[in-house]
Amino acid sequence: MQFSQQSFPRSSSGNGPSGSSASYFSQQSSRGPGGFSQSTFSSSSASYNRQGFGGESRCTHSESQAYARYDNCGGYDSRSAGSSSHGGCNSSDNGFGQSSQWSDTGVSNGKSSINLGDYTLNLNKADSSMLLTNTQTGNQTKIWGDPHIDLNAGTSDQSSGMFNGPLSFELPGHTQISVGTQPGNGNSNVSYADSVTITQGNRAYTVNGLSEQDSAPLTVQRGGNGFALAQQIPQGAMTLIANPSGTGWINSQTHAAVTASDFKA
Incomplete structure (x- = not known):
């Protein structure tokens, strides 16, 4: 008005x-x-x-x-012709030229879903899993167990690898998903995905207690501290970049399409 x-x-x-x-x-x-x-x-x-x-x-x-x-969370966005800065956690216009409203289902029976617009995350504490789905193409990537990663999950082209340490995904619209791991109980040679941090500008989601070996319950929290959280993401983590010209991911180090051989536990 x-x-x-x-x-x-x-x-x-x-x-x-x-x-x-x-x-x-x-x-x-x-x-x-x-x-x-x-x-x-x-x-x-x-x-x-x-x-x-x-x-x-x-x-x-x-x-x-x-x-x-x-924005509606008290964030500040200033623009001049052809440029923009960050957006806020509850605004449908996030300041990056993308229009998406983030939402989640809450936690029930150790499960939760987060909707980022073009991507969704399904979380399940029972197997320490995070299923990342591109809602435009249907392509899925799944992290589960100690931890495995399935590329092209659920298809005839599925391939799997294992990793031991933090892993990040870079999505269109300056959205970053960072998966943190913790050592397995009684076996420090393996790890389990236990935390997920999602940031875009100053809006964010934090997920904790995802590991099946973590006695703490699964929690999903939404906030407006994305910039601060982004600074806390471990440096040197393997980063997968959404393929801008197709499905799947690009390895930020090799600049080639990600394959199962890129992962070494």
Whole structure:
């Protein structure tokens, strides 16, 4: 709902045909369901300088526009033409040019699902599993057990490997999913996926207690501290990047399609 609009002519000068200049500034604000949502600032200027009949003439014109937005979680997003910064945890426009509303089912019987729009995560404490599904292509990647990873899960092209340590996925729209592991009970040579951190700008999900060997219950928590959480992600973790021209993943180190041989437990 628009609630204010102001226009301010800044200056005007001139003396007949010999010269003139003008500038214009306007501000428009709107309020959405979550409170103050955005202000738009526009400005334009024009100047003319003519020396006389047959002489030189000059005309210049410029415009600019920018807006600032407060999201529903108290985050701040500022943009100028063609650029953007971060978005907030509950906003459908996350500031990265993507429009997706995140949601989750809560936890029931050690299971939970998280919907990120183009991707979903199904979590199951019973087998320490996370099933990551691309909702556009149907392609699935599954992490489970101590821990295994299944590429093209559930298809005739499925291939499996094992890893021992943190693993990250980079999705379109600057979304990152980081899987943390913990050593198995009585066997430090194997590990189990126990935590999942999902960040995009300042919105985030944190999952804990995923490991079947962790006595703590599975928890899923949504928050607006994505930037801080992203700084805590272990450096050097193997990173899989969503293939922009097909299905599957690209290995950030080799820049080639990910295969089961990329994983070494």
